[in-house]
Amino acid sequence: MYLKTILSFIFLFAVLSCNRARFNSFRGEALSVDAATLKEGKKAAEKHCSACHLVPQPESMTQVSAHFMLAYMGLFLGVDASRQLDPLEKEQFRNRYELLKRQNKIPVNAMVLPNEWHSLKAWYLASARHPFESSEEAHEASLTEIGIADRGVTLLARLSHGGFAVGGGMSGTLFFLDANLRTIKSIPLDSPPVHLVETPDAYYVLTLGSLLGSLDADARSSIYKVSRQGYQYHKILWDLPRAAHFLIANLNNDNTPDFVVALFGNVVGGGVLACTSQRAKYACNTISERESVVRLAEIKSEKPGEFSFLALAGGAREGLFRIDYKAGVSRKKSLVDYPPHLGSVWLEVVDIDKDGTDEILVLSGDNADQGPYNEVKNDQGLRIYRFANGTLTQKGFESLPGALSLVLLPARDGVSIAVSRFYTDPVRKQDLTLLTHTKGLNFSRKHFTLSVRPTVLATNNQGQLLVGSGNIPIISYNKEGTPLVREFSGPALGLLKIQTP
Numbered sequence: 001m002y003l004k005t006i007l008s009f010i011f012l013f014a015v016l017s018c019n020r021a022r023f024n025s026f027r028g029e030a031l032s033v034d035a036a037t038l039k040e041g042k043k044a045a046e047k048h049c050s051a052c053h054l055v056p057q058p059e060s061m062t063q064v065s066a067h068f069m070l071a072y073m074g075l076f077l078g079v080d081a082s083r084q085l086d087p088l089e090k091e092q093f094r095n096r097y098e099l100l101k102r103q104n105k106i107p108v109n110a111m112v113l114p115n116e117w118h119s120l121k122a123w124y125l126a127s128a129r130h131p132f133e134s135s136e137e138a139h140e141a142s143l144t145e146i147g148i149a150d151r152g153v154t155l156l157a158r159l160s161h162g163g164f165a166v167g168g169g170m171s172g173t174l175f176f177l178d179a180n181l182r183t184i185k186s187i188p189l190d191s192p193p194v195h196l197v198e199t200p201d202a203y204y205v206l207t208l209g210s211l212l213g214s215l216d217a218d219a220r221s222s223i224y225k226v227s228r229q230g231y232q233y234h235k236i237l238w239d240l241p242r243a244a245h246f247l248i249a250n251l252n253n254d255n256t257p258d259f260v261v262a263l264f265g266n267v268v269g270g271g272v273l274a275c276t277s278q279r280a281k282y283a284c285n286t287i288s289e290r291e292s293v294v295r296l297a298e299i300k301s302e303k304p305g306e307f308s309f310l311a312l313a314g315g316a317r318e319g320l321f322r323i324d325y326k327a328g329v330s331r332k333k334s335l336v337d338y339p340p341h342l343g344s345v346w347l348e349v350v351d352i353d354k355d356g357t358d359e360i361l362v363l364s365g366d367n368a369d370q371g372p373y374n375e376v377k378n379d380q381g382l383r384i385y386r387f388a389n390g391t392l393t394q395k396g397f398e399s400l401p402g403a404l405s406l407v408l409l410p411a412r413d414g415v416s417i418a419v420s421r422f423y424t425d426p427v428r429k430q431d432l433t434l435l436t437h438t439k440g441l442n443f444s445r446k447h448f449t450l451s452v453r454p455t456v457l458a459t460n461n462q463g464q465l466l467v468g469s470g471n472i473p474i475i476s477y478n479k480e481g482t483p484l485v486r487e488f489s490g491p492a493l494g495l496l497k498i499q500t501p
């Protein structure tokens, strides 16, 4: 009797933990939720979805996200799963369909058998999770408008003279502001500026090619050189595949800046380029084919003459990898892989606790590829690593769903961090989070609700935060399954009236 009870508990536990159905229908249609179907579905996902990225667990998404995702991913597998999409989803789906078709990414014949797809869909939709809602409150904070001639900000960089460079995302303009936040120069570029590096004589600026890569597969990026005296500017690199970030390096020892460029691609595509100066020109070579590279960070090299850096990939096969480059030869090492829904966006190498050893910060939260309904994903946020003897060890995690960028706020005993959360919680409205350094790798957290959807951040010399934004409405489902639309009307660029740590 006793043994029987234990055995039935073990059996029950096995059933519950393996193939438990949380839902047995979606949008009014019944799902096959028997254990055999769910088991088949899991197997089919492991077989078909692992070709391009880690296989996401159904528990990492809601039914609405899982359903749109399956329609979208079905395209890559030659399966039309768009039947139950609502009008808003259909519109985004069609847009992705057209882009992938132009890029020849849609196989003519289905790569998955109909019954395999049926089980796979059942596994995702039956085991999806309920919408997540944070229990942490946010405080209202207001912004003082800083006038710029644009409605969206894609770049915000503090310059050594105390002023700022601001990227106007709608018009593709680079604005230079003085320390009093007045525009002193506007430079028209070929597309939105997204990254700027300052050297003693110039600013080097990268353009994104197009704001919405999914609508424009032919977008090309450029790097401009702008002189610090007089702001004369010209393109030094152009016709690059759509790029998101770069590092300046001295790759061929000629003391002319060379560039390592992170290619982001348009849904597919990407890589890392090494562009070395050759008299007045640059020659670019692909040193990694890894898709959707969003950011790079230089690290100390172990060998003389070698340029070492970390690269963060977003998109599908998300993860962090290392490249050591010397004289045209590069060694690559994968450090960590992430599931595709994290939306990796930002990378920093900085000594958070001022103990003499750098930490690696990886931020995720970009939901751009997940469909028209924004979802709060609790496993997005800031991952803190240490890197020693070639291995990466995670030392901390701050959950920050919907994070898009961060700015470091160095203080005497450590580094605090402000995080913009473009894809945030529709109910709690945690648009900006301050992580105030306490001790070791620990922070206290405080959230703020803004009148804008923040994209990028910077600090001024009084420790105040400048907030750049892109005010498109956000549509989400709340815990009860009711759609919520949140509109934003605040300034494209504003100064936040809170004191940072």
Ligand code: HEC
Residues within 6 Å of the ligand: 045, 048, 049, 050, 051, 052, 053, 056, 065, 069, 073, 074, 076, 077, 120, 267, 268, 315, 316, 340, 341, 342, 343, 367, 368, 369, 370, 371
């Ligand atoms: C041929 C390659 C390929 C296959 C096969 C594939 N995917 Fe993807 N997946 C991608 C790409 C590319 C993206 C990034 C899309 C973007 O950035 O718009 C992605 C993104 C995702 C995302 C993230 C979307 C979000 O919500 O942010 C999920 C989840 C996902 N895939 C699940 C799956 C599942 C489940 C399967 C199997 C049914 C699958 N994928 C099969 C290429 C693939």
